Amino acid sequence: xxxxxxxxxxxxxxxxxxxxxxxxxxxxxxxxxxxxxxxxxxxxxxxxxxxxxxxxxxxxxxxxxxxxxxxxxxxxxxxxxxxxxxxxxxxxxxxxxxxxxxxxxxxxxxxxxxxxxxxxxxxxxxxxxxxxxxxxxxxxxxxxxxxxxxxxxxxxxxxxxxxxxxxxxxxxxxxxxxxxxxxxxxxxxxxxxxxxxxxxxxxxxxxxxxxxxxxxxxxxxxxxxxxxxxxxxxxxxxxxxxxxxxxxxxxxxxxxxxxxxxxxxxxxxxxxxxxxxxxxxxxxxxxxxxxxxxxxxxxxxxxxxxxxxxxxxxxxxxxxxxxxxxxxxxxxxxxxxxxxxxxxxxxxxxxxxxxxxxxxxxxx
Amino acid sequence: xxxxxxxxxxxxxxxxxxxxxxxxxxxxxxxxxxxxxxxxxxxxxxxxxxxxxxxxxxxxxxxxxxxxxxxxxxxxxxxxxxxxxxxxxxxxxxxxxxxxxxxxxxxxxxxxxxxxxxxxxxxxxxxxxxxxxxxxxxxxxxxxxxxxxxxxxxxxxxxxxxxxxxxxxxxxxxxxxxxxxxxxxxxxxxxxxxxxxxxxxxxxxxxxxxxxxxxxxxxxxxxxxxxxxxxxxxxxxxxxxxxxxxxxxxxxxxxxxxxxxxxxxxxxxxxxxxxxxxxxxxxxxxxxxxxxxxxxxxxxxxxxxxxxxxxxxxxxxxxxxxxxxxxxxxxxxxxxxxxxxxxxxxxxxxxxxxxxxxxxxxxx
Numbered sequence: 256x257x258x259x260x261x262x263x264x265x266x267x268x269x270x271x272x273x274x275x276x277x278x279x280x281x282x283x284x285x286x287x288x289x290x291x292x293x294x295x296x297x298x299x300x301x302x303x304x305x306x307x308x309x310x311x312x313x314x315x316x317x318x319x320x321x322x323x324x325x326x327x328x329x330x331x332x333x334x335x336x337x338x339x340x341x342x343x344x345x346x347x348x349x350x351x352x353x354x355x356x357x358x359x360x361x362x363x364x365x366x367x368x369x370x371x372x373x374x375x376x377x378x379x380x381x382x383x384x385x386x387x388x389x390x391x392x393x394x395x396x397x398x399x400x401x402x403x404x405x406x407x408x409x410x411x412x413x414x415x416x417x418x419x420x421x422x423x424x425x426x427x428x429x430x431x432x433x434x435x436x437x438x439x440x441x442x443x444x445x446x447x448x449x450x451x452x453x454x455x456x457x458x459x460x461x462x463x464x465x466x467x468x469x470x471x472x473x474x475x476x477x478x479x480x481x482x483x484x485x486x487x488x489x490x491x492x493x494x495x496x497x498x499x500x501x502x503x504x505x506x507x508x509x510x511x512x513x514x515x516x517x518x519x520x521x522x523x524x525x526x527x528x529x530x531x532x533x534x535x536x537x538x539x540x541x542x543x544x545x546x547x548x549x550x551x552x553x554x555x556x557x558x559x560x561x562x563x564x565x566x567x568x569x570x571x572x573x574x575x576x577x578x579x580x581x582x583x584x585x586x587x588x589x590x591x592x593x594x595x596x597x598x599x600x601x602x603x604x605x606x607x608x609x610x611x612x613x614x615x616x617x618x619x
Numbered sequence: 620x621x622x623x624x625x626x627x628x629x630x631x632x633x634x635x636x637x638x639x640x641x642x643x644x645x646x647x648x649x650x651x652x653x654x655x656x657x658x659x660x661x662x663x664x665x666x667x668x669x670x671x672x673x674x675x676x677x678x679x680x681x682x683x684x685x686x687x688x689x690x691x692x693x694x695x696x697x698x699x700x701x702x703x704x705x706x707x708x709x710x711x712x713x714x715x716x717x718x719x720x721x722x723x724x725x726x727x728x729x730x731x732x733x734x735x736x737x738x739x740x741x742x743x744x745x746x747x748x749x750x751x752x753x754x755x756x757x758x759x760x761x762x763x764x765x766x767x768x769x770x771x772x773x774x775x776x777x778x779x780x781x782x783x784x785x786x787x788x789x790x791x792x793x794x795x796x797x798x799x800x801x802x803x804x805x806x807x808x809x810x811x812x813x814x815x816x817x818x819x820x821x822x823x824x825x826x827x828x829x830x831x832x833x834x835x836x837x838x839x840x841x842x843x844x845x846x847x848x849x850x851x852x853x854x855x856x857x858x859x860x861x862x863x864x865x866x867x868x869x870x871x872x873x874x875x876x877x878x879x880x881x882x883x884x885x886x887x888x889x890x891x892x893x894x895x896x897x898x899x900x901x902x903x904x905x906x907x908x909x910x911x912x913x914x915x916x917x918x919x920x921x922x923x924x925x926x927x928x929x930x931x932x933x934x935x936x937x938x939x940x941x942x943x944x945x946x947x948x949x950x951x952x953x954x955x956x957x958x959x960x961x962x963x964x965x966x967x968x969x970x971x972x973x974x975x976x977x978x979x980x981x982x983x
Contacts, residue, residue: 400838401857402857405858407856407858409839409840410840410843475774476762476764476773479774479849480849480894480895480896481892482844482891482894483891483892485843489843492775493765494771496764521891525890528972529844530844530845531844604891608892
C-alpha cells in the first residue's frame, strides 16, 4: 500500500544552530518551515551561552522570531558554569541541557573542553544528573596527525576515539542523561547499542544518540570537493552511512533526530581554505529524513525517530509546547532552491541545493 | 654536519600538468622556476592528446614557453590509439608514455577507460612493451557508494582497490614499464615493494611509483575544509603519509618524484560545490620535497628521488636534454605567496600559500 501522508504529531529536531543577529532572523523561522515543532538550541554563540541572563534573553529573541516553535535551551560547558548555576537554571526551566564541545573541533568551539579529561567538570555533571539536565556531547577527539606511537587521530576516527570517554562518563554518572550528538560511525552506533543492551522501554534510556539528516544522505565522497557538504563530524564511509540508516529506522528509542543544521553564509563555504564546517538543512529538515525512510520502506518508523523518542528523552509533554499544531508529511514533490537569502546581506546554499524531494510537510 | 647546499644534478618531475592557453603560458615556465629540468607532461587536455600531430604541436608550444626545459610527452589512453600509432610515435621519439585515466575519477578524465577491464587495450600495451613506452596509471577505481555486497569503493580505498589490476597488468606484460602515479597509501607502497622484491639495481625496475610533494605533506584533515589541498587521489591517513615518506627517502629505485602539479584558477577552487581536483605545486616543486627530506634527516637521498631514479626509469641521458644546467638546492628561506597571477585573468593559490620554506633552488 502506498503511503501518501503521515501525521507525525509533535516533531522535534534535537540539535539546532540558529546563531545570532541577521542570520538568526533568517533561519529561526525555518525551523517551523522545515516541519519541526520542538527545537533544541545549541549554545555555541560568540561568546558562548554560559549565563542565565543570556540564555533567557536568547530564548526571548527566538520566541519572538518564531512564536509557535517550542525552544529547548542549553548552556555551553565551560569553566564559567557552576553546580549552583545548574541548580538555579534547572529550577526555573531555563535550560534542558549542557553542550560539551571538545576545544577546536568545529565552529565556535575554541572555548571548549579537553575531552581527554572531564574530571574538572564532574561537579557540574553531578548537578546535571540531580536535575535531569541532559549532557550533549560533540563526540570527537581533536586531531593528532603526527603521533609518535601510531595513535593518530584524524577526522575519520575522531569519533571512534571518543567512544571510551562516553562509556566512562556513563559509568561514572549512570543516571546522567547523555546524548552522543550527530553520530556518524558504525562504531558509535554499536557503542550506543551496547550501553542500551538491557533497555526494554523508552523511559529507561539514559544514553542516546542523535542522527542528522545529512549524515543519512552523505558519505566521504560527497564532501570531497563539495564544501557545501563539509561538516564536523565529517560524513564517513558507505558502511557507516548504512549503519546510521539502520539505526534511524530501527525503532530503538535511543536513536532520534537532531539535524545539526548549521547555517553559514555562502562566502564562508566557497573558500579555497578554511571552509566553515556545517550543513544548513533546517528548511527541509523533516523532508530530508522522510526521503531516506521512504527509500528504506520504513515510513511507519518515521514518527518514532522525529517525534516520540526525542520528546520522551527530554521529557517534553503537551503542556510544555508553544503550539499544539501537528505536522503532516505529504507526498508532494518540491525542488530545493540553489540558494536562500534574506534579501539583504545573507546568501546560503541549503543541503541538496537544486535537487528534488518527494515529500513536503504542512501544519494541521 | 649541517648541509647548506646540494647539487641535485638534472632534476626531474615525472608528472606535470601544464594545460593549454593562458594557463599553459603561466605555468610552463614555473617548471624551471621550481627547480625542475625534465618534466613528464600529462595529456589530459580537452580533447585529450591522442594523435601524433597534437602531441608534436603541444611539445612545440611548451618548448617555446620554456626553451631550457626537457619535455617528455605522452598520449592519453583511449580507443583512438592503435598499435601502429604507438609504433610510429615511439620510432620518432614523440612520446615516452601513455597515461591511463579511469573514466570520471579526476580532472578531464571523462574520456578515460574502464579499469575493471583493460583487455581491450592489450594490443596497445603490447606495442608499448615492444617500444619501451611507459604506461602511466592513475590508479583509482571509480566510486561505488551503495554496493549491495558491501564492496564499496570511495575516495579512501579507491587506490587500494586498484592494486590487483596493477599486479595483473605486470603479470600479463612483464616487460612493460608501468608507473603507479601519485601513489597515496601504505598499501600501494607495499604492492610496489612486493612487485620489486627481487630487484637489486635500477635497470631492473619495471614497475615504479611516483610520489608527489603534496602527499608527503598532507593528510585527510588538511583537505577537509581546505579545497586548496583537495586533489585526486585524496591525501589519506597519517599512517599512509608516513609510508610515503619512508618510501621516498628509502633509496629504493622504484620510488621517484612526480609532482602531479595541477593548476586551477582560484575561482575553480573556491567553490561550495564541484571544486576542481588538483594542487598547484610546480613553482616550488623541489623545495617542497627538500623540506620533508630535511625533516627526516635524509637530504643525502634527495638526488636519488628527484633525479637519478626518474631519469633511469625513462632512460633519459645527457644527449636527450635541452639544457645541461644543474639544480643547486640551497638553504635559503622563502615565503610562498598567497596567490600567483599572470597579471591578466588568472589567479591561483599555490600549495602551502603563505607558508615558509627553508630551501630554495637555483641553476648552476
